[in-house]
Amino acid sequence: MAEFLDYFRKERLPHIWCPGCGHGTVTGALIRAIDKLGLDKNKIVMVSGIGCSSRAVGYLDFDTLHTTHGRAIAFATGVKHAKPSLKVIVMTGDGDCTAIGGNHFIHAARRNIDITTIIMNNSTYGMTSGQYSPTTPHGMLGTTAPYGNVEHEFDVCELAKASGASYVARATSFHVTLLTDLIEKALMNKGFSVVEALTQCPTYFGRKNKIGGPVELLNWIKDRTVNVKAAAALPPEKLAGKLLIGELYKAERPEYCATYAETTARVQRTYNDYKGGNRGCELNSD
Amino acid sequence: MPKNAKLMQGNEACTMGAIAAGLQFFAGYPITPSTEIAEMCSEELPKFGGKFIQMEDEIGSIAACIGASLTGKKAMTATSGPGFSLMQESIGYASLCEIPVVIVNVQRMGPSTGMPTSPAQGDIMQARWGTHGDHQVIALAPGNVKECFELTFKAFVYAEAYRVPVIVLADEVISHMREKVVLPDPSSYKIPMRAMPTSPAGYKPYGADPDGGVPLMAPFGQGYRWHCTGLFHDESGAPSGKAAVADQLLHRLDRKIEKNVQALEDYYVESMDDCDVAVVSFGSSAMAALSAVRRARKGGLKAGMLRLKTIWPFPDQAIRRLCASAKKIIVPEMNLGQLVLEVERAIHGKAEVIKLGKVTGELFHPDEIYKALKEAF
Ligand SMILES: Cc1ncc(C[n+]2csc(CCOP(=O)(O)OP(=O)(O)O)c2C)c(N)n1
Ligand code: SF4
Ligand SMILES: [Mg+2]
Numbered sequence: 261m262a263e264f265l266d267y268f269r270k271e272r273l274p275h276i277w278c279p280g281c282g283h284g285t286v287t288g289a290l291i292r293a294i295d296k297l298g299l300d301k302n303k304i305v306m307v308s309g310i311g312c313s314s315r316a317v318g319y320l321d322f323d324t325l326h327t328t329h330g331r332a333i334a335f336a337t338g339v340k341h342a343k344p345s346l347k348v349i350v351m352t353g354d355g356d357c358t359a360i361g362g363n364h365f366i367h368a369a370r371r372n373i374d375i376t377t378i379i380m381n382n383s384t385y386g387m388t389s390g391q392y393s394p395t396t397p398h399g400m401l402g403t404t405a406p407y408g409n410v411e412h413e414f415d416v417c418e419l420a421k422a423s424g425a426s427y428v429a430r431a432t433s434f435h436v437t438l439l440t441d442l443i444e445k446a447l448m449n450k451g452f453s454v455v456e457a458l459t460q461c462p463t464y465f466g467r468k469n470k471i472g473g474p475v476e477l478l479n480w481i482k483d484r485t486v487n488v489k490a491a492a493a494l495p496p497e498k499l500a501g502k503l504l505i506g507e508l509y510k511a512e513r514p515e516y517c518a519t520y521a522e523t524t525a526r527v528q529r530t531y532n533d534y535k536g537g538n539r540g541c542e543l544n545s546d
Numbered sequence: 547m548p549k550n551a552k553l554m555q556g557n558e559a560c561t562m563g564a565i566a567a568g569l570q571f572f573a574g575y576p577i578t579p580s581t582e583i584a585e586m587c588s589e590e591l592p593k594f595g596g597k598f599i600q601m602e603d604e605i606g607s608i609a610a611c612i613g614a615s616l617t618g619k620k621a622m623t624a625t626s627g628p629g630f631s632l633m634q635e636s637i638g639y640a641s642l643c644e645i646p647v648v649i650v651n652v653q654r655m656g657p658s659t660g661m662p663t664s665p666a667q668g669d670i671m672q673a674r675w676g677t678h679g680d681h682q683v684i685a686l687a688p689g690n691v692k693e694c695f696e697l698t699f700k701a702f703v704y705a706e707a708y709r710v711p712v713i714v715l716a717d718e719v720i721s722h723m724r725e726k727v728v729l730p731d732p733s734s735y736k737i738p739m740r741a742m743p744t745s746p747a748g749y750k751p752y753g754a755d756p757d758g759g760v761p762l763m764a765p766f767g768q769g770y771r772w773h774c775t776g777l778f779h780d781e782s783g784a785p786s787g788k789a790a791v792a793d794q795l796l797h798r799l800d801r802k803i804e805k806n807v808q809a810l811e812d813y814y815v816e817s818m819d820d821c822d823v824a825v826v827s828f829g830s831s832a833m834a835a836l837s838a839v840r841r842a843r844k845g846g847l848k849a850g851m852l853r854l855k856t857i858w859p860f861p862d863q864a865i866r867r868l869c870a871s872a873k874k875i876i877v878p879e880m881n882l883g884q885l886v887l888e889v890e891r892a893i894h895g896k897a898e899v900i901k902l903g904k905v906t907g908e909l910f911h912p913d914e915i916y917k918a919l920k921e922a923f
Contacts, residue, residue, distance in 0.1 A: 307613070323767060325616065334602075334607075335612060341597050346617070363603065364609075
């Protein structure tokens with residue numbers, strides 16, 4: 261691979277993440293996937309919301325857009341729709357994507373707009389110091405769930421699939437090779453692609469739940485998962501409470517920008533003598 | 547009838563003004579009384595390669611517009627009170643990150659769902675202070691259908707020139723009213739363009755004169771690889787928690803508009819030169835006010851009319867200059883007194899300022915303003 265750090269804004273390092281945080285591992289996997297595919301750095305736009313996870317884009321040497329909490333996918337929709345030739349990647353957290361931003365998430369999936377969304381799911385609001393999130397398992401602790409989480413968590417991948425995403429996969433910051441491979445496939449899919457990366461927040465989630473340090477937490481995450489291929493041969497009792505990792509769903513569905521372009525072409529044939537507006541406006545800003 | 551004359555609605559004129567200014571992207575969510583703008587954009591934009599999208603809410607709409615603007619496109623959204631409230635956080639983002647974007651807010655009765663189809667002018671202060679923190683916006687209030695076209699066009703000129711969110715502050719009556727409008731010849735439009743850098747070498751996304759300079763804006767996807775963040779940032783775009791960086795950034799953003807107040811002021815005046823009592827108003831309230839002022843003049847009363855088209859930044863100096871002869875100033879507005887506070891502040895005791903608020907969801911009748919004028923003399 262090209263020099264790993266070439267993808268980073270070296271002058272912006274060191275990063276803000278705690279020692280043992282999993283967000284860096286996920287960021288590394290994304291960079292390796294981009295490198296493997298040989299994508300043009302100048303044609304990638306990375307969009308994020310607010311959270312520890314969302315800080316990732318600030319360190320990366322692309323056009324990067326660090327937006328408001330929960331809105332990354334909506335900003336990304338604007339970027340992609342306005343300029344479909346750009347590769348648009350969203351880096352987001354479980355809180356950012358599935359709580360405050362949940363509505364944008366399901367609607368972008370429904371549109372199947374060509375955006376790759378990497379969700380760094382640490383089952384907590386890390387940046388605000390460990391409150392429970394929509395992906396905190398039932399019964400586990402958070403600073404706002406001192407007696408155990410009363411609520412039940414989302415299965416983010418099922419949510420993405422049901423909403424219309426055309427590529428859905430899950431891995432963890434333990435299974436880095438798998439994660440890199442899945443991100444690579446997600447980047448190649450033309451449509452709304454979701455890779456959920458289960459990752460560790462040792463500082464808040466791990467400590468509050470007395471799981472131990474980063475290593476124990478990583479092992480805890482690993483033990484929560486079963487590879488989807490292995491799962492096919494396992495009895496149901498072995499799968500109870502486990503999260504499947506691997507490629508979970510893939511479908512051929514019309515992509516939003518492509519369909520919009522087809523519609524535009526049809527409209528333009530009908531209104532070929534149209535004199536209003538600013539024909540060729542695609543060009544007047546490039 | 548001239549070739550470009552047309553009977554049109556305020557919302558239609560607004561859309562046409564935007565398209566004339568080079569609109570390339572519209573994202574919105576339906577809400578009365580602004581919906582016609584979204585409907586017309588969905589129909590017109592594909593005809594020339596522009597992009598329309600109906601987002602899942604107004605938060606997403608403003609976000610998508612900002613995203614589109616970052617690729618170099620001219621972007622607009624349109625809404626009314628409840629949706630305008632939802633947009634506030636990202637309006638602050640556009641203000642801090644200096645992203646040109648136009649927001650049409652067709653005001654209706656509030657707070658809350660209020661009276662959705664009734665006119666009001668209660669968003670004067672929300673337009674100025676709706677998002678948190680010190681920031682600047684520009685807000686323009688059309689007073690007739692033709693101005694819906696002109697001021698929306700101008701909104702793009704200002705958004706691109708100053709890299710700020712610009713709000714077109716219309717109201718239900720102006721936007722739903724139909725009038726004959728003679729549009730300028732399309733060849734006369736000069737499409738406003740933001741200043742862009744010419745090479746990525748040494749590009750500083752936020753490098754500008756600390757005294758209100760406007761940085762050059764590189765479109766995404768052209769090799770500049772810059773970072774846009776709602777965290778306070780230095781000239782290079784890097785997030786910063788340094789006191790001096792914050793201070794310099796907020797002062798530059800403030801000065802950017804503050805030092806151009808005079809360039810941005812825009813108003814309609816009639817009979818102000820020698821007036822004893824002035825009426826200062828805007829939007830549809832000013833229509834009734836003008837007819838009352840004319841009636842007063844016919845009856846020998848020295849009344850004058852000042853209708854503001856630029857509401858924010860507030861034209862303090864223009865108000866003082868134009869109202870120099872007035873002993874009293876009446877401020878009719880369809881709210882419980884918002885613009886009047888600014889007039890009072892600008893006049894600074896040089897004249898008596900009289901509040902004339904109305905919150906019935908009905909327009910002012912000229913008689914109501916005429917009565918206030920008579921009482922003032
Ligand atoms: C509108 C808004 N509400 C709340 C916050 C506070 N806030 C910042 S980050 C965050 C949670 C982030 O959680 P997640 O997306 O899971 O990221 P993590 O820090 O865990 O990586 C919250 C609630 C905010 N910045 N903006
Ligand atoms: S608080 Fe948690 S999520 Fe945030 S940087 Fe530290 S370990 Fe990572
Ligand atoms: Mg989290």
